[in-house]
Each structure stands twice: as C-alpha cells, then as structure tokens.
Amino acid sequence: MILDIQDLHVYYGESHVIQGISLEMDRGEAVALLGRNGAGKTTTMRAVAGLTPCARGRVRFDGQDITRWPAYRTARRGLSFVPSGRRAFDTLTVRQNLDLAARAWRFPRRGWDVARVLKVFPLLEELSGRRAGHLSGGEQQMLKIARGLLANPELLILDEPTEGLSPAVVKDLGRWLDLLRGEGLSILVTEQNALFALAHADRGYVLEKGRIRFASDASSLRSSDEIRSYLGVARLA
Amino acid sequence: MHAFVVDLVSTLSTAGYLFIVSAGLTLVFGAMRVINLAHGSFYMYGAFLVTTLVGASSGARFWWAVPACAVAIGAVGAVVELGVMRRLYRSEHLTQLLATFGLLLIFADLALRLWGTGARTVSSPSPFQGRITIAGATFPSYDIAITVVAVLVGVGLWAMLTRTVVGWRIRAVVSDPEALAATGTNTHLLLTVVFALGAGLAGLAGAIVAPQTSIAPGIDQAIIVSAFIVTVIGGLGSIAGTALGAVLIGVAQTLGTRYAPNWASTVIYVVLIAVLAVRPWGLLGAAER
Numbered sequence A: 001m002i003l004d005i006q007d008l009h010v011y012y013g014e015s016h017v018i019q020g021i022s023l024e025m026d027r028g029e030a031v032a033l034l035g036r037n038g039a040g041k042t043t044t045m046r047a048v049a050g051l052t053p054c055a056r057g058r059v060r061f062d063g064q065d066i067t068r069w070p071a072y073r074t075a076r077r078g079l080s081f082v083p084s085g086r087r088a089f090d091t092l093t094v095r096q097n098l099d100l101a102a103r104a105w106r107f108p109r110r111g112w113d114v115a116r117v118l119k120v121f122p123l124l125e126e127l128s129g130r131r132a133g134h135l136s137g138g139e140q141q142m143l144k145i146a147r148g149l150l151a152n153p154e155l156l157i158l159d160e161p162t163e164g165l166s167p168a169v170v171k172d173l174g175r176w177l178d179l180l181r182g183e184g185l186s187i188l189v190t191e192q193n194a195l196f197a198l199a200h201a202d203r204g205y206v207l208e209k210g211r212i213r214f215a216s217d218a219s220s221l222r223s224s225d226e227i228r229s230y231l232g233v234a235r236l237a
Numbered sequence B: 001m002h003a004f005v006v007d008l009v010s011t012l013s014t015a016g017y018l019f020i021v022s023a024g025l026t027l028v029f030g031a032m033r034v035i036n037l038a039h040g041s042f043y044m045y046g047a048f049l050v051t052t053l054v055g056a057s058s059g060a061r062f063w064w065a066v067p068a069c070a071v072a073i074g075a076v077g078a079v080v081e082l083g084v085m086r087r088l089y090r091s092e093h094l095t096q097l098l099a100t101f102g103l104l105l106i107f108a109d110l111a112l113r114l115w116g117t118g119a120r121t122v123s124s125p126s127p128f129q130g131r132i133t134i135a136g137a138t139f140p141s142y143d144i145a146i147t148v149v150a151v152l153v154g155v156g157l158w159a160m161l162t163r164t165v166v167g168w169r170i171r172a173v174v175s176d177p178e179a180l181a182a183t184g185t186n187t188h189l190l191l192t193v194v195f196a197l198g199a200g201l202a203g204l205a206g207a208i209v210a211p212q213t214s215i216a217p218g219i220d221q222a223i224i225v226s227a228f229i230v231t232v233i234g235g236l237g238s239i240a241g242t243a244l245g246a247v248l249i250g251v252a253q254t255l256g257t258r259y260a261p262n263w264a265s266t267v268i269y270v271v272l273i274a275v276l277a278v279r280p281w282g283l284l285g286a287a288e289r
C-alpha cells in the first residue's frame, strides 16, 4: 500500500474538522477525493503532507509511519503535495522555480528532471525567463505540477488542479494525469469538478463534514444517481 | 578639489559600514517579515568583541579577529532565532517588536556586565594606520578598506540571492513557506541560517568600523536607528535598495557634518521624509499587496 490513513482526526483550534477518516491506496492507483466545499478535502491532504498536525490516527506511507513528520520530510520521502491556488514562488523566474524543486535534496532520481518536465510542458520552456508571479492561472498550475514532479514522487497529491483553468487547459491536464498514471505514479486528487476527477481515477471517496460518506470505484460513483445529486453533478446527456 | 575627494572617500566608508549592517536587517526582514530591533545589539557585540580579541596587540590580531567576530555573532544570532524568533513568526507585529525590543535591553545589560560602561577603542592593523596619497589627495587608507569590504559583501549577497539555489530558497520562503516546505526544503533551518547570516553581517560591520569609532554602550540604539532609516529609504527587503540608501545617508552625514554640523543629524531625517513622500515603499522596494 502506498498510502494508508487510519482514523485520522484534525482540529483547527476548537473545531473538529476531520472526524475519523480512513483511506487506503495501492501503489499505482489514482484516487479522487470528492465532496462539497468545506467537507475537509484540503485539510485531509495537508495533514497527510505534514502541513497541518494530526490530532489522532495514523498515516503510513509505503509502510512507514509518517504521521508526525514535517512537510519537508514527507516531500523528501516521495510524497509530493501540490496545493491549490496561486502558489508559485512569485519573485523567481519559472526556470528558478523548477531548478529549486529539482535540487531540493539528494534523492534517488526516479526519472524526472528539468529537461523532461520541459518536454512534457513545452510552454514552460517558452516562459522560462518570466517572473512566476506574472503567469496566468493555467500557467501557474502547470508550474506547480511540474515542481511536484521534479520531487520525483511515488505519490502525487493534487488539490483542485482544474480550479480557474480554461476548458482547453482542463483537457490538457486530463492528458497529463493519464500519462502519469500510465507510468505507474500513484495520484490522489481533489476536485470540485467531480466528473473530471472520476474520469481520471480508479476509485473515489466522497467526504461530508469530515467523514467519509461514500467510497467506491470511479465508474459506479459516476453512475450513481444518489451521488450525482449529492455532488450537484448534472446527469450526463 | 582635494577636500572633495577626501569627503567622497569618507562618505563611501560611512556608506560601507551602514550598508553591511543594514543588509543584514533587510535580509532578515525580507525572509521573515520581522523587524529585529536587537539587530543593533549584534553590531555592538561585534565592536566590543573585536576590542577584546585584538586587545593590546595594536592591530596584529585584527586580521583574524574580524572574521571571528562575524562568525561568533552569527552563532549568537542562530541561538536567538532558535530560542526566541521562531516563536514569533505567527505573532502580530507589535508582539514581534516588543520581543525584539526586550532582546535589545537584555543584550545591552549583558554588555555592561561583560565590557563595562567606559568607551573602548581598538587600533586598525598597521598597513591601514596611515594615510595614502592617490592623485595628489591624501586620505585614511582604512576608509578604503571598509569600502572594499562593503562592496565585496554587496556583490556576494547579490550573487547568492540571484545565482545560488540557497538564495532562491531565501527569496521563495518569503512568498510561500508552505509550498517551499512541500518541495523538500527545511524552512525552519533555512530561517535559522538567514537570521544567523543577518546577525553575522551586523557583527562584521561592528568589528570593521571599530577602529574608527569609540565603542561604548548606546551604539546599539544609535546604529539600529540609522540602519532602519537606510533600509526604509532603500525599500525594506531589497539589497540593492539598501546599498542606495546607505550611500544617500553617507552623503547626507558627510555633507551635513561639513557644512552644517549642528544640523547633521537632522539632515538624515529630511532625506528619509523626502524619499518616503515620493516613494512610500522606498527607492527599490515593492509596494506591499
């Protein structure tokens, strides 16, 4: 198992935001984490990555207990968290953003270096001298994913990757996800756009108020009327 | 003409040590958004420490004493970051200011115990004790030494921030510490290193200016005011801006002392007000969003 979360609890001050989540992922799986705004998707991911402390429960990564590890250690161990929103290092150039991620630590290379990332995202090559703060939302998304890949992860965690992207770029993103899955990378992804996430995942979990409400394989989640109406997804034409 | 050249060189040396102290202050502010009022204490400790290390050796030990001061004060800075500063990053500005002001008072008291209340002096190393003559003008050769060191520090910092991965991380930690941690950088360690570097620069400035000043309690507060003005003029967080600010204040001080000695200290504030009236975020600073 690449990721094994057992009975995770997270608090923000007094408020009990994650109330006992258990989630398991096999190596090479792509899993979607769905749910309405405020359900606790981001918090779950942050807790796994080590950015928010876990109050109770256990997180194992590739058999190793990483529950109390700080974020930089989980990243070096091979768990790459790509946060949502505009998170490029604004005052650095695109190329410096990439080089920084590529040289973050000495780690067994698993096939991603700057040259390969630029081949997958040729646009980043054109933008390489541009200040990252000047990129559009879609370009920043690309840069964040590229940075995540340069960590050469075994597990890639993406928070809301389609947020603010144009339909054309969303399509590109789908292609990249399929490419990465094809290489056997394990992927955990949250989405407002549930249909997009389920189209590129093997299984899905639906969170509600910090608990898991449904868990199933992607195709049955896609076709279940109950879940479609819960997530507010229109019926497929 | 000669008077002008001599003034110019003494201006550059004033600008030089002001730049070294202020660069430390602005570097720390740039990475952690904390204004460290105890930064002047590191400067004062560098100056006191160099008098102790050099002692009566009339300059012979000066060569290794200066770098030793920079390293020792840098180590003190690391301890202060680990013990105090890292508890403050999430606090409000007022809490941060009060805490660093507390540090300033503690350091001042401790200095009284370690070095007493009297003024101390130290002589510069023999090659720089005289005056040299260039193109018919003579001036203290030590002024030139300070200027050269300041230029080296400036170029070194610039190269580090723009050309090395560590420098990129220092710039990245300002914009997004969490995203930086998520790329595998130990951001806590990085901030300790930045703070130690800032403190070390202050210690270096104190040690290097020591032969030109009388070192006594109170120079910590005097220098923090000057350094703060220099960094604000230049734009907090900008190293190049700090260099500009240091030169401006160096010029203001030299001209003020020469032509209007009674107004010399006022001139600095006039420069500050004039710059901020035109550019509230400093000469090279970026407007905060």
Ligand SMILES: Nc1ncnc2c1ncn2[C@@H]1O[C@H](COP(=O)(O)OP(=O)(O)O)[C@@H](O)[C@H]1O
Residues within 6 Å of the ligand: A012, A015, A017, A035, A036, A037, A038, A039, A040, A041, A042, A043, A044
């Ligand atoms: N930094 C925070 N401090 C306090 N409460 C927070 C914080 N971040 C999120 N929350 C709350 O935690 C709950 C879960 O939020 P989040 O994990 O961001 O949900 P999602 O990503 O599913 O939209 C929400 O009720 C939200 O208001």
Ligand SMILES: [Mg+2]
Residues within 6 Å of the ligand: A041, A042, A043, A160
């Ligand atoms: Mg979210």
